[in-house]
Amino acid sequence: MLRLIAGRIVSSIGTLLFVGLALFALTRSGPGSPARIVLGADATAEQIAQFEQAHGLDRPFLPQYAAWLGDVMRGDFGKSFVTGRDVATDIVNALPVTLSIVLFAFAIALVCGIGIGVFAALRPGGVFDRVSRFAAVLGLSIPAFWLGIVLIRFLAVDLRLLPPGGYAPLSAGLSLHLQSIMMPSLSLAVYYIAVLARMTQASLQETLRGDYVRTARAMGLSSRQVVFYALVNALPPVINLAALSFGYMFGWALIIEQVFNIPGLSRALLNAISQRDFLLLQGIVFLFTAIFVFANLGADLINRVLDPRQRATA
Amino acid sequence: MLTVPTNRRAFLAAAAGGALGGILPASLLHAQPTSGKTLTIVLPSNPITIDPINQLNHDAMVLGQTVFENLVEYDVDGVLKPQLAKALPTISADKKTYTFELRDDVTFHNGKKMTAEDVKYSFDYLLDPANKAARRSLFTRITKVTVLGPLQVQFELSEPYGPWLYFLTKYMGIYPAGSRKEHGDDYFKSRPAGVGTGFGVFEEWKPNDYISFRKNPNYWRKGLPHWDRLVVKMIPEDATRVAYLLTGQVDLISAPPPREFNRLKTMPGITGASRPTLGGALLMYTNNLKAPFDDVNFRKAVSAAIDRKTIGEKVYYGLLEPSAVPAPSRGWWFNAEADKELGFDLDKAKGLLAKSKYATGAEFDLSIQAEPYLLDTKDAAIFVQAQLAKIGIKVNLKVYEFSVLIQQAIRGEHQAALQVFMSPGEPSYIMQVCLTPEQVLSKSTGYNNPEFNQTLAAAFAETEETKLKESYGKLQALAARDAPIGVLGYVHASNLWRQTLQDVKVNQGLTIAPGEIKV
Numbered sequence: 001m002l003r004l005i006a007g008r009i010v011s012s013i014g015t016l017l018f019v020g021l022a023l024f025a026l027t028r029s030g031p032g033s034p035a036r037i038v039l040g041a042d043a044t045a046e047q048i049a050q051f052e053q054a055h056g057l058d059r060p061f062l063p064q065y066a067a068w069l070g071d072v073m074r075g076d077f078g079k080s081f082v083t084g085r086d087v088a089t090d091i092v093n094a095l096p097v098t099l100s101i102v103l104f105a106f107a108i109a110l111v112c113g114i115g116i117g118v119f120a121a122l123r124p125g126g127v128f129d130r131v132s133r134f135a136a137v138l139g140l141s142i143p144a145f146w147l148g149i150v151l152i153r154f155l156a157v158d159l160r161l162l163p164p165g166g167y168a169p170l171s172a173g174l175s176l177h178l179q180s181i182m183m184p185s186l187s188l189a190v191y192y193i194a195v196l197a198r199m200t201q202a203s204l205q206e207t208l209r210g211d212y213v214r215t216a217r218a219m220g221l222s223s224r225q226v227v228f229y230a231l232v233n234a235l236p237p238v239i240n241l242a243a244l245s246f247g248y249m250f251g252w253a254l255i256i257e258q259v260f261n262i263p264g265l266s267r268a269l270l271n272a273i274s275q276r277d278f279l280l281l282q283g284i285v286f287l288f289t290a291i292f293v294f295a296n297l298g299a300d301l302i303n304r305v306l307d308p309r310q311r312a313t314a
Numbered sequence: 315m316l317t318v319p320t321n322r323r324a325f326l327a328a329a330a331g332g333a334l335g336g337i338l339p340a341s342l343l344h345a346q347p348t349s350g351k352t353l354t355i356v357l358p359s360n361p362i363t364i365d366p367i368n369q370l371n372h373d374a375m376v377l378g379q380t381v382f383e384n385l386v387e388y389d390v391d392g393v394l395k396p397q398l399a400k401a402l403p404t405i406s407a408d409k410k411t412y413t414f415e416l417r418d419d420v421t422f423h424n425g426k427k428m429t430a431e432d433v434k435y436s437f438d439y440l441l442d443p444a445n446k447a448a449r450r451s452l453f454t455r456i457t458k459v460t461v462l463g464p465l466q467v468q469f470e471l472s473e474p475y476g477p478w479l480y481f482l483t484k485y486m487g488i489y490p491a492g493s494r495k496e497h498g499d500d501y502f503k504s505r506p507a508g509v510g511t512g513f514g515v516f517e518e519w520k521p522n523d524y525i526s527f528r529k530n531p532n533y534w535r536k537g538l539p540h541w542d543r544l545v546v547k548m549i550p551e552d553a554t555r556v557a558y559l560l561t562g563q564v565d566l567i568s569a570p571p572p573r574e575f576n577r578l579k580t581m582p583g584i585t586g587a588s589r590p591t592l593g594g595a596l597l598m599y600t601n602n603l604k605a606p607f608d609d610v611n612f613r614k615a616v617s618a619a620i621d622r623k624t625i626g627e628k629v630y631y632g633l634l635e636p637s638a639v640p641a642p643s644r645g646w647w648f649n650a651e652a653d654k655e656l657g658f659d660l661d662k663a664k665g666l667l668a669k670s671k672y673a674t675g676a677e678f679d680l681s682i683q684a685e686p687y688l689l690d691t692k693d694a695a696i697f698v699q700a701q702l703a704k705i706g707i708k709v710n711l712k713v714y715e716f717s718v719l720i721q722q723a724i725r726g727e728h729q730a731a732l733q734v735f736m737s738p739g740e741p742s743y744i745m746q747v748c749l750t751p752e753q754v755l756s757k758s759t760g761y762n763n764p765e766f767n768q769t770l771a772a773a774f775a776e777t778e779e780t781k782l783k784e785s786y787g788k789l790q791a792l793a794a795r796d797a798p799i800g801v802l803g804y805v806h807a808s809n810l811w812r813q814t815l816q817d818v819k820v821n822q823g824l825t826i827a828p829g830e831i832k833v
Binding site for chain 1: 448
C-alpha cells in the first residue's frame with residue numbers, strides 16, 4: 001500500500017512537471033510580449049529588446065524553464081514583470097478567496113448532490129426521482145455565468161437580500177463572509193449538484209439490485225442498515241467524480257469570479273492572461289494543476305480505504 | 315422572555331429565519347471602514363500602474379491624476395488651463411522657449427513645498443532614456459529644463475512643437491526632487507504615498523479589487539475635495555458594474571454598456587450623461603502597403619460604403635459621433651467638406667470600386683480586439699462586414715487580444731485593424747502618430763506624403779487658432795484625397811451615477827474627474 005501511495009505521488013509530481021513545461025512553452029509561443037503591455041504602444045523595438053533582456057525573456061527556452069522550476073522548488077515564484085509585485089504574495093493573498101468559494105460550493109454540491117441521489121434511488125420511478133431527473137437536466141444545462149447574472153438581478157438588485165458582488169473575508173465576520181460567497185458558490189455548485197445526484201442515484205440503484213443486498217434483506221437487516229452498506233459500496237465512483245468536480249470547480253471559478261467581481265485567483269489569472277504576465281500566469285496555472293492532480297490522488301486513496309477489493313490489488 | 319420552539323417543524327423554521335436574519339442586511343458588506351464621506355467610483359479595467367509617466371489606459375488615468383498634478387491641465391470641457399503654474403506659459407518669438415511661473419502655495423503630500431527644482435527634476439527624470447518612461451517619446455523635443463528662480467522654470471525645445479503642452483495633461487506629473495532615487499520606480503507604480511501634490515493621498519491598493527485615497531487636507535485649491543475618502547473599484551463585467559450602481563454599493567461608474575445607457579440613466583435614483591471626446595477615435599488602420607489597400611480608389615470605396623450614422627445611432631446607441639476624417643465633428647478644427655468627401659454614399663462606393671484595381675471585388679482580413687476598451691469594436695466590425703458585402707468586398711473578421719493586435723499594427727503585419735484609439739484630444743496627435751513616418755503607428759497605415767508631413771510640421775510651430783484651423787483643415791483635405799486611414803467616428807465619454815451626488819461633470823477627456831464631486 002505504501003509503495004503504491006509513493007508511486008502515485010511520484011507520478012503526480014511527474015504530471016506536474018510535464019504540465020509546467022507545456023505551460024511554459026505555450027505562454028512563450030504566443031504572439032505578444034509583456035514588454036508591450038508594460039512599455040506601451042509607443043515603445044520602440046530597442047526598448048522592447050532592453051526589457052526582454054533585463055527580464056531574461058530573450059534567453060533560450062530550456063534555461064528559462066530550468067531557472068523558473070528551480071525557483072519554484074524553493075517557493076519563489078518570481079516578481080511580476082507587469083505589476084512589479086511578488087507572484088507568491090499575490091497568489092497567497094488571492095488563494096483564500098477562491099478556496100472559500102470553491103470549498104463552500106463543493107460542500108453544497110456534495111451534500112445536495114449525494115442527498116438528492118440517495119433519495120431518488122430509494123424510490124425509483126417515484127415523484128421525487130422524476131422531479132430530480134428533470135431538475136438535474138436543468139442544472140446541467142444552465143450556464144453558471146448566466147445563473148450568476150440572474151441571481152444578481154433577483155437576489156441583489158430586486159430583493160436586496162445579498163450584495164451584487166465583492167468579497168468579505170472571514171475576519172470581517174461570518175455573516176458578511178457568507179453573504180459575499182453565497183451567490184457565487186451557488187452558481188458554481190448547481191452543475192455539480194446535478195452531476196453528483198445523477199451518479200449517486202445510478203450507482204446506488206445498481207448496488208441495491210445486487211444479490212448480496214437481497215441476501216442481507218433476507219437475513220433480516222433493517223432497511224436503514226442495508227441502505228448504509230449499499231451506499232458505502234456505491235460511493236467509489238461518486239468520490240472519483242467529486243474529486244474531478246473539485247478540480248474543475250477551480251476552472252469554472254474563472255468565470256464566476258469575473259461575474260461577481262471577486263478578487264480571487266481566477267480574476268488574477270484573467271488579468272495575467274490579458275496583460276501577458278507570464279510569471280503570475282504560470283504560478284496560478286501550476287497551482288490549479290497541483291490541486292487537480294492531488295484531488296485525484298486523494299480520491300484514489302479514499303476509495304482504497306472504502307473498498308477492500310482495491311486494497312487487495314495494491 | 316425568549317422561548318425555544320419545541321415542535322421540530324417550528325424549530326427548523328425558526329433556525330432558517332435566524333440564519334437569514336444573520337445574513338441580512340446585505341448593505342453592510344460594503345460599509346466603508348473609515349468614517350466621513352466616501353466617494354466610490356468604478357473602472358471597467360484593471361490598472362497596472364498609478365505612475366503617470368508610464369500610464370497607458372485613459373480610464374485608469376484617474377488614479378495618477380488624483381495623486382499627481384501638472385503645470386497645466388485640461389478642464390472637463392477640454393480647455394487648457396494652468397494647474398501648478400500660475401498661468402499658461404510665455405512663449406518666445408521663435409516658439410522654442412517656454413517659461414512658467416509656478417504657484418507658491420503648493421505642497422507635496424509629504425509636506426515639502428513644491429519649487430522649480432522639483433519641476434526640473436521631474437522632467438529630467440522623464441527625459442533620461444535610462445529610466446525607460448513609457449511616455450518619454452512624446453517629450454523628446456525638450457532639450458533643456460532650466461531653473462530661473464525658486465518658482466520660475468524654462469523649457470527649451472529643439473524645434474517649435476506646440477502639442478507638448480497638451481500631452482502634459484495626461485502623461486506627466488510633478489514629484490519631489492530626489493524622490494525617484496529615494497523610493498524607486500515600483501513605489502510610484504503601486505504605492506505613491508507622499509510624492510504628489512493632488513487632491514488625493516494614496517492609501518491602499520488591493521489587487522484586482524480597489525485602490526483607495528484619502529483627502530489631501532492641505533490641497534492648494536481650498537475646499538476641495540468634497541469627500542474624505544475616494545475608492546476606485548475595478549469591475550470588468552458590465553452587468554455587475556451596473557448592479558453595483560443600482561444597489562448603491564458604488565456612486566459612479568464609467569463605461570456603462572451602450573445598449574443600456576439610455577434606459578439606466580432614467581431609473582429611479584440614477585442619473586447619467588455623456589459627451590463626445592475630442593481624442594477618442596474608432597479607427598480602421600488600413601495598411602496602404604498591402605493589397606487591396608494599396609489602391610486609393612479601393613480605400614475610398616471602403617470609406618464610402620460605411621454608414622457611420624447608423625453605426626453611431628444603432629450599434630452604439632448614440633455613444634459614437636460619426637466622422638470620416640481624423641477630427642471630431644464637434645472640434646473647432648473639423649473640416650466638413652473633407653468629411654463629406656469620404657462619407658457614406660453607396661453609389662459612389664460602387665463607382666470608386668469599379669475604378670480600382672479590384673473592380674471585381676476583393677477580400678481582406680479585419681483584425682479586431684477581443685476585450686472591449688471604451689466600446690466593443692466587434693459590434694461595428696460585424697456591421698462593416700455586412701456593409702462592404704453590399705459592394706462585393708468580403709471581410710474576414712479575426713479576433714486578437716489587445717497586445718497582439720497593437721503589435722500587428724505597429725509592425726504593419728495586418729491588412730486592416732479596427733480599434734478605439736485614445737489621444738489627449740490635441741488635434742494633431744492621431745494624424746502625427748498614424749500618418750507620418752517614424753512614429754509608433756506609422757506602419758499601421760504605411761502612409762508617407764511629404765506635403766502632409768510639411769503641413770503638420772508648420773502646424774506644430776503655430777499657436778494662433780485661425781491659422782491652425784487652416785492647417786488642420788488642409789491635413790483633413792489631404793486625408794480625404796488619399797484616404798490613408800479609415801475613421802468611423804469619435805467616442806463619447808459616458809458615466810452613470812447615483813442622484814445623491816452633486817456637481818458631477820462628464821469629462822471630455824474621458825478620465826473621470828472626481829475632485830469636485832460632492833458626496
